[in-house]
Structures are given as structure tokens and as C-alpha cells.
Amino acid sequence: MGLVNLLVRGLGIAIGAQVGARVAHRIRPRPYPAPLRHLLDHPARMQYRDPVATLGPFGLGPGRTVLDVGCGAGTFTVEMARQVGGEGRVHAVDIQASMVEAARVRVAAAGFSERVQFHHCGAYRMPLASDSVDLAVLIASLSEMPQPLFALEELRRVLKTGGRIAVSEELPHSGYVPQRAVRNWLREAGFRYGGLRGNPFCYSLLYFNDG
Ligand SMILES: C[S@@+](CC[C@H](N)C(=O)[O-])C[C@H]1O[C@@H](n2cnc3c(N)ncnc32)[C@H](O)[C@@H]1O
Numbered sequence: 035m036g037l038v039n040l041l042v043r044g045l046g047i048a049i050g051a052q053v054g055a056r057v058a059h060r061i062r063p064r065p066y067p068a069p070l071r072h073l074l075d076h077p078a079r080m081q082y083r084d085p086v087a088t089l090g091p092f093g094l095g096p097g098r099t100v101l102d103v104g105c106g107a108g109t110f111t112v113e114m115a116r117q118v119g120g121e122g123r124v125h126a127v128d129i130q131a132s133m134v135e136a137a138r139v140r141v142a143a144a145g146f147s148e149r150v151q152f153h154h155c156g157a158y159r160m161p162l163a164s165d166s167v168d169l170a171v172l173i174a175s176l177s178e179m180p181q182p183l184f185a186l187e188e189l190r191r192v193l194k195t196g197g198r199i200a201v202s203e204e205l206p207h208s209g210y211v212p213q214r215a216v217r218n219w220l221r222e223a224g225f226r227y228g229g230l231r232g233n234p235f236c237y238s239l240l241y242f243n244d245g
Pocket residue numbers: 064065066074103104105106107108109110127128129130133155156157158172173174175178179207
């Protein structure tokens with residue numbers, strides 16, 4: 035009986051902590067804590083976030099210019115660099131300097147430094163030319179921004195006409211927002227729906243920039 039009580043209590047505390055973290059995030063969105071960046075590559079996450087499988091539907095390819103918004107520790111940046119090839123270019127943006135540095139080290143270790151340009155800045159204003167990006171990818175990052183529409187407006191500026199934007203969210207991330215909210219943001223920002231992959235636990239929305 036004592037053990038059951040302990041388990042129930044533990045479960046209650048865990049659920050309470052999860053709910054608290056999510057409510058707090060909804061009230062005041064904030065960037066993922068950099069000291070926990072190793073968890074972004076945790077094998078449990080990789081079960082549903084394998085970089086090749088995640089990026090597959092987004093349409094990367096040789097020679098493309100891809101923007102990794104909120105690149106974190108570079109979990110997806112390396113695979114993006116591999117897929118764009120020697121003629122392509124990846125812009126990796128993050129608001130936290132330590133994340134940018136971690137991604138830079140990782141990309142260098144993979145031998146792709148020439149293909150990736152790092153930018154320590156926020157997504158509301160990026161040092162990129164207008165109409166210069168083929169694909170913008172936001173994995174578990176748009177939901178960390180207090181003003182997602184500011185970022186989407188900036189992304190419309192930097193995306194080429196006919197360019198694409200992929201927004202992906204996952205339930206274990208405390209900033210997780212359901213698909214409907216992300217769809218509303220993307221529509222409000224003027225993007226055209228292009229498809230949905232995944233399930234409510236981990237989904238990716240693809241939209242087009244019609245110019
Ligand atoms: C949960 S992490 C995800 C990192 C990476 N995309 C991944 O999936 O492994 C979200 C990242 O977005 C960054 N971020 C949050 N707000 C941002 C903003 N306004 N502009 C740029 N990056 C931001 C955070 O610093 C953090 O590194």
C-alpha cells in the first residue's frame with residue numbers, strides 16, 4: 035500500500051510539473067535552456083526525430099539555400115549541410131550564442147564548415163538578403179518565440195517566391211503548440227498550405243511562399 039501511495043504521489047508530482055512548465059511557457063515563451071542542449075540529441079528523442087526522416091518531406095536537395103531557424107546544438111544543421119551538397123548553403127540562426135557555438139563545433143567536426151553560415155540573432159530580423167532562401171525549417175523553435183508572427187513576416191521576406199517553410203513541433207517540448215495554432219499563424223502570415231506529416235505527437239507542416 036505504501037509503495038502504491040508513493041507511486042501515485044510521484045506520478046502526481048510529475049504530471050503537475052509538466053502542466054506547470056507548459057502553462058508557464060504559454061504565458062511567457064522563452065528559449066530552450068542551453069545547459070540542457072545534450073537532451074536535444076537524446077536517443078529517446080532520436081526515436082521520433084531522426085534527422086534524415088524528419089527532413090525527408092521538406093524537399094532539401096543539392097544546391098539549395100536552407101535556413102535552420104533556432105538551430106540549437108545543430109542536430110539538424112549537419113544533415114541539412116550534407117543534403118545541400120557543396121553547391122548549396124545553410125544559414126543556421128539561433129538567439130543563444132552558446133547554441134550557435136555548439137552547432138558550429140558540430141558542423142566543423144562533420145567537415146561541413148564551408149557550407150554553413152552561422153548567425154547569432156533572433157528570428158525577427160535576420161542578416162539575410164530578401165528573396166534568397168529556398169527553404170526555411172523551424173523545428174521546435176517557432177513555439178519558443180513570444181511573437182511568432184514577427185518571425186513569419188521576416189521569413190516571408192527572406193524566402194524566394196515559390197520557397198517553402200516547414201514548421202515542426204513535438205509534444206515532449208514544453209513549448210509545444212497544437213497544429214491548429216501553427217496553421218493559423220502561417221495562414222495569417224500569408225503562406226499557402228502545402229501538406230502535413232506525422233501525428234499530433236510530432237508533426238510537420240509544410241507551407242509555400244507565393245510571393
Ligand atoms: C527546443 S530548441 C530546438 C533546437 C533544434 N531546432 C532542434 O530541434 O534540435 C529551440 C531553439 O530555438 C532557439 N530560439 C528560441 N527563440 C528564438 C528566436 N526568437 N530566434 C532564434 N532562435 C530562437 C532557442 O535558442 C533554441 O536553441
